[in-house]
Amino acid sequence: MLCRTGQAHICENVKIIGVDCDGAFAEFIAMPEYNVWKLDPAIPDEFAAVFDPLGNAVHTVMEAGVSTKSVVITGVGSIGLMAIPVARAAGAASVYAIDVNPGKLELARRLGADETFDARTPGLVDEIKRRTGGDGVEVLLEMSGSGSAIDMGLQMVRNGGTASLLGIPSDTVNINLAERIIFKGLRVLGINGRKMFETWYQTQALVKSGRVDLRPIITHVLPFRDFDHAFALMRSGEAAKIVLDVKGDLAS
Amino acid sequence: MLCRTGQAHICENVKIIGVDCDGAFAEFIAMPEYNVWKLDPAIPDEFAAVFDPLGNAVHTVMEAGVSTKSVVITGVGSIGLMAIPVARAAGAASVYAIDVNPGKLELARRLGADETFDARTPGLVDEIKRRTGGDGVEVLLEMSGSGSAIDMGLQMVRNGGTASLLGIPSDTVNINLAERIIFKGLRVLGINGRKMFETWYQTQALVKSGRVDLRPIITHVLPFRDFDHAFALMRSGEAAKIVLDVKGDLAS
Amino acid sequence: MLCRTGQAHICENVKIIGVDCDGAFAEFIAMPEYNVWKLDPAIPDEFAAVFDPLGNAVHTVMEAGVSTKSVVITGVGSIGLMAIPVARAAGAASVYAIDVNPGKLELARRLGADETFDARTPGLVDEIKRRTGGDGVEVLLEMSGSGSAIDMGLQMVRNGGTASLLGIPSDTVNINLAERIIFKGLRVLGINGRKMFETWYQTQALVKSGRVDLRPIITHVLPFRDFDHAFALMRSGEAAKIVLDVKGDLAS
């Protein structure tokens, strides 16, 4: 039913490439024609390679609705970083980014965050409230999957605000539902994947118009044969997104 | 700010009668004129006496949006019971009520629940899914405040559905956010109090038109002097709502 | 783009059966598999035969949102009549039906309209306002396509209300935009066809549960060979929906 009403992303029978079947490292992959998205040729291949996580960022931002609103992003891994220019393009009034990785926070600033904070700063909830007239932000975009970040993020949202949860906790999370959600009248949205195909249209338009510039996020472009080096870079936390260029290798 | 934009119920400075100041057992009570609601004289005094919890039920149902939808109510104390005729009047396609108190479940049926279930029935999540085409209900109205009921209720909601949380847990709750909310793309709404004054207009209209009949919920009307007996009845779980009639006592 | 985002009904390239190609009187009809709706076997064939206009009624009602609201329907031809039980099932607080055909108004009452009015009654706008606390209705469902009915209907809607327009005027309509729409802060929705496939799921659920009973609308079931008689009945205005039964004829 969800597949036929624009909600295919949460269909019970959805099969995710790379999760429920072989992913993009397979030599060949068979896709239903219906699922293929023909990218606008104006979009460079490097950007196309990261459309999957970018779609997550767009979906999270657009479901929350950030137009003229103050926004906190908890967790600026690749998707959290992408959410910064997306939120800006969608009209966010202010974007605060929180993480523990100084390199990622530096990237967050380059991508347009108004301010960035180390998640371990004492009194950070009050700090964010001070910057938003004492009330807290209108929107939380949770992209860390960390239980403590979720709790902190929910505290930062003002009464009547919205929290979009994309980050996936590895375990159950202990939540003070009364204080964090019920008394505050929050709206909490679980975000999964991307909307087929609404998110793709939005994503393509944002990139094509130049309003979302992905260059600072693609920290490295390496030839495909250097994949070992690329994975090491990813594990080190030094890279945001690494694009492996298969063209040169295939030609040789 | 919330006070001036139709969101006074979640204003940071809200003062709740009986919580933040003396309540309805005080001999006199001073209220700002702005807060007084002049009840339509067509509404009987007995019903007026329970407008406070009825407003909670109306708020919870209307925020979720139940028109043509399948609904589970977890916890049919007074507010949960009231939510049944409210959901019916608002267009719910089906209403399933869950509790552990057989008397309350009996009342739930009289108030219009399609089916009622003991919360301890093994396989209850699957049972509810079977009744809703395998997918689960579209709306959960959580009115128990019990951690296990919240977890069970969230499992009963289909992907893309809505959960309105009104029941207040006495402690933190351990939630599998990934499986219960994020992957399913749920919308979870914290519900606090009533909307000033939107909820009152809706509540009054529902009662005045006869579409919400409160008589089965007011299980006892006692003279005010019998308040000891009334409290004992409430504690026993045998009563739903008891109205204390002050008129006879004041006259004598 | 609209076809891929749950909005196929307003796709620029939509082809309507019976409008853009041969319709249901053709001996054979070729349909893309994607478009075929497999009806639940619990739904009688007579009802299945009128799902097309019923879907229009469901779409119009659900887009407007009628839960706990007062509703006026201008024009109770087949679709307007169907909208009455649909609006009731969706939680409308009150339904007023307006037409010039006394037979249709009689049917409207049988289908659950609270009150019915001849459109030519002097002072009808004030009459409707009196029944709705002086403010007017919250929702107009316009199903006549008549310019004067549209103007009258818009006058009946209260400030901040909603008008869903389904009826198709044969000519341009002269509208006092300032008084009827702008100063009142109305929301006016153009309704076309049915949502693919959201409307079908809703429609099927409403009929299957018995909450929408189509029997009063199907005023005649005739053998297929009597189609001349059937068309004459339709033209006379005496019939609402006539189902032609092909089974008997095909067998003979």
Added chain:
Amino acid sequence: MLCRTGQAHICENVKIIGVDCDGAFAEFIAMPEYNVWKLDPAIPDEFAAVFDPLGNAVHTVMEAGVSTKSVVITGVGSIGLMAIPVARAAGAASVYAIDVNPGKLELARRLGADETFDARTPGLVDEIKRRTGGDGVEVLLEMSGSGSAIDMGLQMVRNGGTASLLGIPSDTVNINLAERIIFKGLRVLGINGRKMFETWYQTQALVKSGRVDLRPIITHVLPFRDFDHAFALMRSGEAAKIVLDVKGDLAS
């Protein structure tokens, strides 16, 4: 009722200053305390003087919802001009401005319009469609009140799009409801005044943050005693907004 549910701007009993009672040229004006908006001291007096029309622009833009969307504005008088930076700040993907006054179109470009068009250009509807992938814009902000501009603007909106109508026609308007609104599944919103007080919070935040810069719109600041000259300038169409400075005059 509307006054108590955040909809005071369309209350039946609303009294507009300068319309229903003496306006801002009166020497003294009595206001209910409830209505007074205490402006943030960070906002310059010149900007405060034009908050009334700016609130109209913000209300129109925010009701439509422009985040990541393409927008046409028909009519760039003062409010239409203000709507340009407001729409940009709220996340519009593109803003096209249409008028017949070349000076206003020049101002529109300075305020951030992507492109401006003389309303009399032949083939303008097709021109706008070409710029939006053939489909037309997602949002029309109608601020001219001209019947022919309304008709043209509605043609420019894509199926499923939104039209916010603020401009007040001096007469009834002849509309092809079928082609312009119904078949296209448009959502048409009548916009009146400003939301009390939601619009004021949004407006103040947009100006205070610098995202909406009103300087290009305030084409003249004149001493109060030069009001004759100021009115002549306004009538000539050469000025957008003129601020009369009373401070100097009062001091002398």
